[in-house]
Structure formats: structure tokens, C-alpha cells
Amino acid sequence: MPNVANLPNVGDRLYDEALYEAAKIIFAFISNWAKLASTLVKLNQFQGAVDAARKANSAKTWKEVCFACVDAEEFRLAQICGLNIIVQAGHLRLVKPYMVAVQSNNVSAVNEALNEIYVEEEDYDRLRESIDLHDNFDQIGLAQKIEKHELLEMRRVAAYIYKKAGRWKQSIALSKKDNLYKDAMETASQSGDRELAEELLVYFIEQGKKECFASCLFVCYDLVRPDVALELAWMNNMIDFAFPYLLQNMYAQLLPLALPAPPMPGMGGPGMGGGFAAPPPPPPMGGMGMGMGMGMPPMPQFGMPPMGSY
Structure with missing residues (x-):
């Protein structure tokens, strides 16, 4: 019959004969993620290999892809693989100092692993700091995970995540539920x-x-x-x-009505012909004995000068 074949065997034969491009198509079609990851490693397509290993979710596949990434100096991808190996072995806490040191790279797997540790330890201060500084993780997934946490401050972090993600209604609803009215007001204002x-x-x-x-x-x-x-x-x-x-x-x-109105254009400006200049000061009076033009000195300020003795 046409279009009938034992595809797993065909994929294995293509792989054994180093026909990796063809094998990749077969393994992707039949969803054999472990074999697909191995094939992509042979093709030096390491990002695709990591994605396939994630779907396979097998410690053996993770190790194979991890070692291949190290040999190819794809250390960021190797880091992701290594974390998944440790998670499956249940030893995630042992590498916490290392993950804290490399979190500045903002790798999703590192961020999610550390956030998971902080949730387990109920370290809400560290969790909030991690969320603020490193945003490459499933934010909504984390918020949904901790929004019903028994610790109030963890639920508050969930409302904070919703606010950062622009889910204003969910954030306000959580804050109201926990009587965190100040948080609810600030969220409404920022929205x-x-x-x-x-x-x-x-x-x-x-x-x-x-x-x-x-x-x-x-x-x-x-x-x-x-x-x-x-x-x-x-x-x-x-x-x-x-x-x-x-x-x-x-x-x-x-307030705007109480302020003085600005001058209208053409009114009061110099050279515009529309303003009224202040009159010049009056000339000094030239009466009897008072004027400067009569040979008399000017009268000093504050009255007459003192009279001399007889």
C-alpha cells in the first residue's frame, strides 16, 4: 500500500547512515523528541536540540545535548541543559549560589529556577528583587502559582506581578481580597x-x-x-x-483665573506704537533762591543745612 511505512525504523536507518536532514523530518513528524534532539546535535542546530530535549524531558537527552553544547562552546545553552539535569535529580538548591552569580545573563531557565527556590523558601524579598531585575520568565504562570499562597506577602508579590504585566483588574482584585487598599489605589492610579x-x-x-x-x-x-x-x-x-x-x-x-493676563500682541511693547510711555520727570524748579541756575548749590536731602554760628 502507498504512503505506509515503518517511520521509526526509517528514521533510525537515515540517522545511522548520517542522512541527518532527512532523519530530522521523520523524527519531527512522529514526535520522537529524544531522537530529534540527537539529530539536531549532529546538524549543529543546538537551539533546536535544546527545544527538543525540553519536550523529551529525559535526563539522558538533557545530558547528551548539554555535553554537545559544551563541546561547541554554546555555554548559555549548556547552562539551560545543566539546570534541567539538576532539577530532575532534585539537587537544585546545591547550585543556588552559581545561579545567583549568573542570573545577570537573564536566562529564562535560571530565572525560573531561582524564583522557584525563593517561593519554596518563602523569601518574598528576594523573589520581588528577582522579578524586578530579571523579567525573562513566565510571569503570569508564577503569579497564578503564588496568588493563593498561605503567606500574605507572597500573595502581594502575585498582585505586583499582575500589575507589572498590565493585568490591572486581577492585581486590584487580589489587593482588595487581602485588604491591601493602598496597593489597590496605586495600581488603579498607574493603570x-x-x-x-x-x-x-x-x-x-x-x-x-x-x-x-x-x-x-x-x-x-x-x-x-x-x-x-x-x-x-x-x-x-x-x-x-x-x-x-x-x-x-x-x-x-x-488658579489660572487669578493670574495676571499676559499682554496682548502690539500693546505695550517697545517700538510697536501702541504703548503709553511714562511721562518724563519734571524739570527742577527755578524759583527765588531755589534753582540751580541761580548760582545756588542744590538743597541737600532731608532739609536745610545747619546754620553757622554768628
Whole structure:
């Protein structure tokens, strides 16, 4: 029958006869990832070999690709392979100092391995530092993993990851759930989303958090519309808590009106013919005994000079 063949045997024969390009096609078609990784190593396609080894998820395949990458001086790829070998052996913590030293390369496997260690150790400070400095990892996957962690600070890191990833609603929802209202306000402000900010105001009203309502008005000052703030405050008997925000808003609107208006073009400028120059000072008076033109010295300041003795 046509189109019928024992593809695994065909792939093995092609591999044994060094027909690696053809063998690669066969092994990829039948999803034999271990054989595909070996074939790609023979073709010096080391990145593809690492990807195939990841799908094979076999310690033997990882070792084969790792040694081949070292021989080819592909040390970054060899590092990825080595980490997976250690993970499978359960000795990840033994190489933690090494991973910390090389994390500046921002390799995904290193970042994820270290983040996993920090989660297990509940070292939320180190975890947050790692997230800030090295972003090459599955951010959403990590957030989903720790958003239900029993430790509050770990859940707070999950909300922080969602915020960094632009998932504002999920971040605010986590912060509200843990009563981290300041974090929720800051997230709403950074989102630049007016609807999110006003929804948070409504949430504080529903929870009876009057002080949080007042704080949110200032943290999200640029997002909240004055008419919405006034309406919410009036309908829920919170005018006193909205009054500082309303005063600030009124001041911001009236300040431009209090400033002097700039001169209009062509009015008051030199050489434009439209201004009124100040009149020159009057000439000195030339009356009896007072003028300088009568041979008299000028009168000193502050009255007459002292009279001489007789």
C-alpha cells in the first residue's frame, strides 16, 4: 500500500547512515523528541536540540545535548541543559549560589529556577528583587502559582506581578481580597483607567471605608471626575470626606483665573506704537533762591543745612 511505512525504523536507518536532514523530518513528524534532539546535535542546530530535549524531558537527552553544547562552546545553552539535569535529580538548591552569580545573563531557565527556590523558601524579598531585575520568565504562570499562597506577602508579590504585566483588574482584585487598599489605589492610579478608579471608589463606599474613599480621591486625583466624586459623596453622606478633594479641584480650576493676563500682541511693547510711555520727570524748579541756575548749590536731602554760628 502507498504512503505506509515503518517511520521509526526509517528514521533510525537515515540517522545511522548520517542522512541527518532527512532523519530530522521523520523524527519531527512522529514526535520522537529524544531522537530529534540527537539529530539536531549532529546538524549543529543546538537551539533546536535544546527545544527538543525540553519536550523529551529525559535526563539522558538533557545530558547528551548539554555535553554537545559544551563541546561547541554554546555555554548559555549548556547552562539551560545543566539546570534541567539538576532539577530532575532534585539537587537544585546545591547550585543556588552559581545561579545567583549568573542570573545577570537573564536566562529564562535560571530565572525560573531561582524564583522557584525563593517561593519554596518563602523569601518574598528576594523573589520581588528577582522579578524586578530579571523579567525573562513566565510571569503570569508564577503569579497564578503564588496568588493563593498561605503567606500574605507572597500573595502581594502575585498582585505586583499582575500589575507589572498590565493585568490591572486581577492585581486590584487580589489587593482588595487581602485588604491591601493602598496597593489597590496605586495600581488603579498607574493603570490610567478612569473606570477602574471610579469602581474602586464605589467599592470603598460599599465597604464603609470612608477614609479609604478620601485617600483614593487623592491617589487617583487625575482620573476621578469631580462630578462623579461629588455625586458619590452626596448620595452616600460622605461630603466631609470628599471636601478636601473638591477644594483642591476648585483651587486648580480657579488658579489660572487669578493670574495676571499676559499682554496682548502690539500693546505695550517697545517700538510697536501702541504703548503709553511714562511721562518724563519734571524739570527742577527755578524759583527765588531755589534753582540751580541761580548760582545756588542744590538743597541737600532731608532739609536745610545747619546754620553757622554768628
